[in-house]
Amino acid sequence: MGRPNKTWPWLVQQVAARERGDECWIDWPWKGCKPEGYPMATRPGERQRSAAHLVLELDGRLRPGFEFALQISCDNPSCVNPLHIRWGTRQENMDEMVQRGRARGKEQRGESNTSAKLTNHLVREIRQRVAAGEMQKDVAADIGISRMSVSDLVRGVTWTHVP
Numbered sequence: 001m002g003r004p005n006k007t008w009p010w011l012v013q014q015v016a017a018r019e020r021g022d023e024c025w026i027d028w029p030w031k032g033c034k035p036e037g038y039p040m041a042t043r044p045g046e047r048q049r050s051a052a053h054l055v056l057e058l059d060g061r062l063r064p065g066f067e068f069a070l071q072i073s074c075d076n077p078s079c080v081n082p083l084h085i086r087w088g089t090r091q092e093n094m095d096e097m098v099q100r101g102r103a104r105g106k107e108q109r110g111e112s113n114t115s116a117k118l119t120n121h122l123v124r125e126i127r128q129r130v131a132a133g134e135m136q137k138d139v140a141a142d143i144g145i146s147r148m149s150v151s152d153l154v155r156g157v158t159w160t161h162v163p
């Protein structure tokens with residue numbers, strides 16, 4: 001808000017006049033408005049938004065619906081070349097991520113992180129406590145894992161190698 005608005009005039013000028021070729025538009029004339037990754041810009045009277053969204057709108061390509069998200073066909077998250085960006089459905093975005101091998105594997109989700117904290121010894125203790133009548137949620141809170149994790153290991157869904 002306090003920043004002088006240089007972003008918008010630059011974008012308007014680029015979309016109107018710049019030759020559209022293969023090269024990425026990443027030569028941003030300012031630094032302060034470019035955080036890690038996606039560049040932001042401000043249309044006068046609006047909040048700061050994704051510069052790529054604004055470029056698509058300037059290019060006459062309004063977002064077709066809320067299920068559409070920005071899709072970048074080059075590997076530059078800060079690129080706003082209209083030839084490199086378009087609206088895609090989430091499914092298309094997912095497909096593209098998988099194709100590029102950038103999809104995150106399940107192992108990065110939190111659940112496996114919590115089970116990583118467990119040890120064979122703890123797993124036996126948890127099973128014994130639940131078997132002795134303690135509530136799963138109490139045991140979960142006590143150990144510091146999710147109730148779902150407790151349930152899974154009590155039912156033998158996880159930690160099957162621990163007898």
Ligand SMILES: [Zn+2]
Nearest residue numbers: 024074079084
């Ligand atoms: Zn690009």
